[in-house]
Amino acid sequence: MSIAMEAFQNALEAKRSGQKCPIHGCDKLVYFSLRTKQDEAYCPECQNEQLLKMQAEFDQKASRSINERKFRDNSLVSPKMWACTFDSFVAAPNTREAFMKHKISRAADAFAAKNTAHNAVLYGQPGAGKSHLAMALMQKVHKESQQTMAFVNISRLFNKIKNSFEDPTEYWTKEKAIQIMTSVDLLCIDDLGTESSMGRQGQEASRWVQDVIYDVLENQDRIIITTNLSDKQLRQVYDSKIFSRIFANSANTRFDFSGISDKRLEGV
Ligand SMILES: [Zn+2]
Structure with a gap:
């Protein structure tokens, strides 16, 4: 399952955990992890930021390699x-x-x-x-x-x-x-x-x-x-x-x- 799909799935199945995210102050949600076979608490804001960061890293990597090829060309x-x-x-x-x-x-x-x-x-x-x-x-x-x-x-x-x-x-x-x-x-x-x-x-x-x-x-x-x-x-x-x-x-x-x-x- 892609990370985006997993995030979406998590959001659908989410319950409140009663914990707060120390960074964002919002309620952490709970989902049942298929990987660890137990309930996990997570902050939806943290998860969103992580996705954006991965996207940015991917874009940067792609533009670097285009730039590198251009230098050689x-x-x-x-x-x-x-x-x-x-x-x-x-x-x-x-x-x-x-x-x-x-x-x-x-x-x-x-x-x-x-x-x-x-x-x-x-x-x-x-x-x-x-x-x-x-x-x-x-x-x-x-x-x-x-x-x-x-x-x-x-x-x-x-x-x-x-x-x-x-x-x-x-x-x-x-x-x-x-x-x-x-x-x-x-x-x-x-x-x-x-x-x-x-x-x-x-x-x-x-x-x-x-x-x-x-x-x-x-x-x-x-x-x-x-x-x-x-x-x-x-x-x-x-x-x-x-x-x-x-x-x-x-x-x-x-x-x-x-x-x-x-x-x-x-x-x-
Ligand atoms: Zn957070």
Whole structure:
């Protein structure tokens, strides 16, 4: 018998027990329990609250799993990256890695607490753990605040968009990409700068690539950016409008990973 049916059945067969509910002050009712084979007293108000709570928990669970799936659908990232959390980021105590982990975890708390305009930039040489910590931040914010998210690796993105020029079934068209990246509450652009090598001009990112990045930066004011480029290199690769957008609203959330050993080589 369902819980709702049981409650209904109980109400039909109820007699007053003479006891009061200490919480609600109403009369407790009695029903004969088929489970315990004896009379049980219960408060109808308590029972109602319990039902509502179960309903709310169920709804929350359902909306969480929808939200979780959406985060993944909105992302372009190697599947193994989903294992990147703060717990899985190994850093020996009192090292620079441990310090960065702590700082970025604090930034995650700030992003989770408030949905205000803010960027964060994680920069420095490859292999220092920037993408790992950026993903850890995204997953923590998502878990704690249920904000909508997208984690987009930039070279995967531009490969998809390039593909969409010839393949009409490609989901990630330029328009779709911009729509996703500007509509989420928090966006991570992973490995900014790697797409610059895709342009014919070598160092300078090709025009349409810059246009997409500019459109996103113009219309999304909460972005976590990881890049292997230094600020000097970013200035060479992107035009000044993009450069200043990248560094807007990130005064206290720029994380310099230079001088950190290659995390990818550790423990392998
Ligand atoms: Zn009660």
